[in-house]
Amino acid sequence: MIKTDILIIGAGPTGLFTVFEAGLLKLRTHLIDALPIPGGQCAEIYPKKPIFDIPGFPDILAGDLIENLVEQGKQFEPGFTLGERAETIEKLEDGTFIVTTNKGTKHRAPVVAIAGGLGSFEPRKPKLENLERFEDKGLAYIIKDPEVYRNKKVVIAGGGDSALDWSIFLTDIASSVTLIHRRNEFRGALDSVEKAIQLRKAKKIEIITPAEVAALNGNGVLKSISVKKDDEIFDIETDAFIPLFGLSPKLGPMGDWGLEIEKNAILVNNALDYQTNIPGVFAIGDVNTYPGKLKLILCGFHEATIMCQAAFKIINPGKKHVMKYTTVSGINGFDGSRKEAEKAVVKSLS
Amino acid sequence: MSDIKIKVIDREGAVHELEAPTDMNMNLMEICKAYEMPVAGTCGGMAMCASCQCYVISDHDLPEPSDDEEAMLSEAFNIEENSRLGCQIQMTKELDGLEVKLAPED
Numbered sequence: 001m002i003k004t005d006i007l008i009i010g011a012g013p014t015g016l017f018t019v020f021e022a023g024l025l026k027l028r029t030h031l032i033d034a035l036p037i038p039g040g041q042c043a044e045i046y047p048k049k050p051i052f053d054i055p056g057f058p059d060i061l062a063g064d065l066i067e068n069l070v071e072q073g074k075q076f077e078p079g080f081t082l083g084e085r086a087e088t089i090e091k092l093e094d095g096t097f098i099v100t101t102n103k104g105t106k107h108r109a110p111v112v113a114i115a116g117g118l119g120s121f122e123p124r125k126p127k128l129e130n131l132e133r134f135e136d137k138g139l140a141y142i143i144k145d146p147e148v149y150r151n152k153k154v155v156i157a158g159g160g161d162s163a164l165d166w167s168i169f170l171t172d173i174a175s176s177v178t179l180i181h182r183r184n185e186f187r188g189a190l191d192s193v194e195k196a197i198q199l200r201k202a203k204k205i206e207i208i209t210p211a212e213v214a215a216l217n218g219n220g221v222l223k224s225i226s227v228k229k230d231d232e233i234f235d236i237e238t239d240a241f242i243p244l245f246g247l248s249p250k251l252g253p254m255g256d257w258g259l260e261i262e263k264n265a266i267l268v269n270n271a272l273d274y275q276t277n278i279p280g281v282f283a284i285g286d287v288n289t290y291p292g293k294l295k296l297i298l299c300g301f302h303e304a305t306i307m308c309q310a311a312f313k314i315i316n317p318g319k320k321h322v323m324k325y326t327t328v329s330g331i332n333g334f335d336g337s338r339k340e341a342e343k344a345v346v347k348s349l350s
Numbered sequence: 351m352s353d354i355k356i357k358v359i360d361r362e363g364a365v366h367e368l369e370a371p372t373d374m375n376m377n378l379m380e381i382c383k384a385y386e387m388p389v390a391g392t393c394g395g396m397a398m399c400a401s402c403q404c405y406v407i408s409d410h411d412l413p414e415p416s417d418d419e420e421a422m423l424s425e426a427f428n429i430e431e432n433s434r435l436g437c438q439i440q441m442t443k444e445l446d447g448l449e450v451k452l453a454p455e456d
Contacts, residue, residue: 045398118392124456127427159424182429187421245425248399248456249392263386 002079004030006311007099007109009086009254012040014285014300015115016069021308023076023334024324027315030079030107032086032099034120035247039066044121044247055298065297075333081105085120087253095280111280111311114259114266115300116287118249126157126243130216138222139241149174149240155225157181157213158244164188166244168195171204178206178236180213180227216241257281265289273310274303280314282307354446358382359407361452370441378404378436378450389452395437400426402436403453410448412439428453 006022008015011033019029037043039062047063054060060068084101089112091097099107123141125131131139143149143166154174156167159181165188167179179196186193199205211229216222224235251264259276260267266283268274271290274282284307285300293299312321330340352373358366370381379402382389390401397418403426406412412434415423419438423429433453439445 041393045393046396049396118390124427159421181424183424185421185424187424245427246399248401264390 002030002081002105002107004028004079004107004109005315006030006111006113006308007032007097007107008078008113008115009033009099010040010115010117010285010287011035011038011080011082012115012117012285012300013042013065013069013297014117014304015040015113016066016073017301018113018115018284018304018308019073019076019078020069021305022311023073024326024331025308025312025321027308027311028078028334029073029076030081030109032081032084032101032107034083034085034122036083038070038080038082039063040117041249042066051297053296053298075331075335075337075339077334081107085252086116089257089281091278091280097280110315111282113304113307113311114254114276114281114283114287115285115304116251116254116283118286119251119254120249121247122250122252123243124245124248126213126245128213128216134216134218134222134241137220138218138239139216139243141243143242146170146173151175152239153237154178154240154242155180155213155236155238156242156244158246159183159186159188160244160246161188161192162246163244164192164196166242167205168192168199171199174240176206177204178208178238180208180211182210182212184209213241213243259283262289265293271303274307275310282311352443354441354443354448356381356441356445356447357408357449358385358387358404359449359451360387361454370445372441372443374441376441378402378439378441378448380437381441382436382452387452388455389436390455391437393437397422397435397438400435400453401455403428403433404436404450405430405453406432406434406448406450408447408449410445412445427456 005027006029008018008031011031022029042062050059052059084103086099087102088100096110097112150173153176155178157180170177200207211227213225214228215226217224224237226235266288268283268288268290274284276283284303286295353369356368379391392399392401419435
């Protein structure tokens with residue numbers, strides 16, 4: 001059981017900044033995210049896009065912002081449960097919550113801060129009949145362990161970076177790699193595309209374009225796929241089919257936690273402290289809604305800061321505290337680090 | 351008035367007649383969201399998801415899709431000949447009377 005003060009669901013910019021604000025109040029944090037890396041949308045959808053409305057940064061790449069936020073929070077030693085989706089929440093008699101992930105990891109905390117953005121990122125599944133029947137029986141949407149494909153015949157579908165990069169990577173592992181894409185053009189980094197073309201010349205990758213996978217065949221286990229190209233359909237024998245069509249966010253299981261939902265977002269108490277209808281559970285950043293809500297990263301930072309003050313009162317009932325300026329008080333990291341401004345030296349002129 | 355009228359058919363087949371300003375630098379995805387139509391606009395308008403995909407029904411002369419939009423459409427599902435990303439269609443006077451249908455959700 002992982003224990004912490006504030007359990008943050010979602011490791012996007014808002015969730016990551018919560019680590020820092022909670023740390024200033026001497027509160028411990030732990031983050032859960034469905035993605036294998038922190039950063040949420042910034043990391044998954046647009047790491048290379050500049051953001052122009054982060055105060056103090058005329059422009060900053062989304063990926064760099066995430067790196068900075070991770071760095072800023074590091075001194076407060078946050079815990080991470082990555083690659084797992086928060087599945088259920090349970091309130092114990094002492095008022096603390098148990099949040100369990102889809103892989104069964106349990107977390108216990110007196111305060112839960114949902115910073116889930118648009119929800120957890122799930123692989124986009126192609127519209128094919130009998131898809132579910134072959135899941136984990138030759139069909140996978142994410143490559144967790146490439147070794148699974150050693151000396152196997154693999155078919156990958158998709159036209160983006162992940163489809164290209166995995167196809168290239170697996171040529172050294174799989175016995176054969178076939179890449180199927182609906183168009184002749186690929187949307188990958190230039191050197192990936194060139195590498196794929198070279199591997200095709202060397203007969204290490206078979207690339208079939210423009211084509212689509214039309215059906216999955218097999219009795220219990222995947223045996224072959226049917227490919228449609230130029231109005232003709234033919235079968236390719238394969239051990240594995242990996243459609244890589246990107247990820248899309250879904251509110252998912254959180255929708256069933258008994259939270260008030262409005263327009264696919266979690267309703268909070270009119271921007272007072274971003275608490276939901278469940279006391280002790282807060283929603284901050286893009287995942288919440290209230291009159292006047294703006295889905296901006298900078299607003300998420302504000303919401304996280306306000307929320308931490310309310311969390312302190314729940315975690316330390318009756319305890320006096322005051323908001324401190326970092327310029328005045330510096331920062332005491334949980335790792336023993338100490339940051340403070342240099343004291344001005346006053347010298348008399350005489 | 352710099353408003354134009356457009357028709358958006360939702361996923362249930364209901365027709366919505368929307369007034370869209372042309373002087374607010376808005377695109378079709380944003381117009382739909384402003385009218386609280388069920389368009390997610392997940393990526394915020396960067397042509398990096400396809401949650402605003404729609405089918406253009408009227409025969410308006412739309413600007414050609416950019417490479418980014420073409421690339422996204424090549425990976426999206428439920429693609430038809432007349433598929434476009436709403437976020438890449440800017441509201442201009444020329445689009446008065448535009449008629450589109452929302453593509454199914456992923």
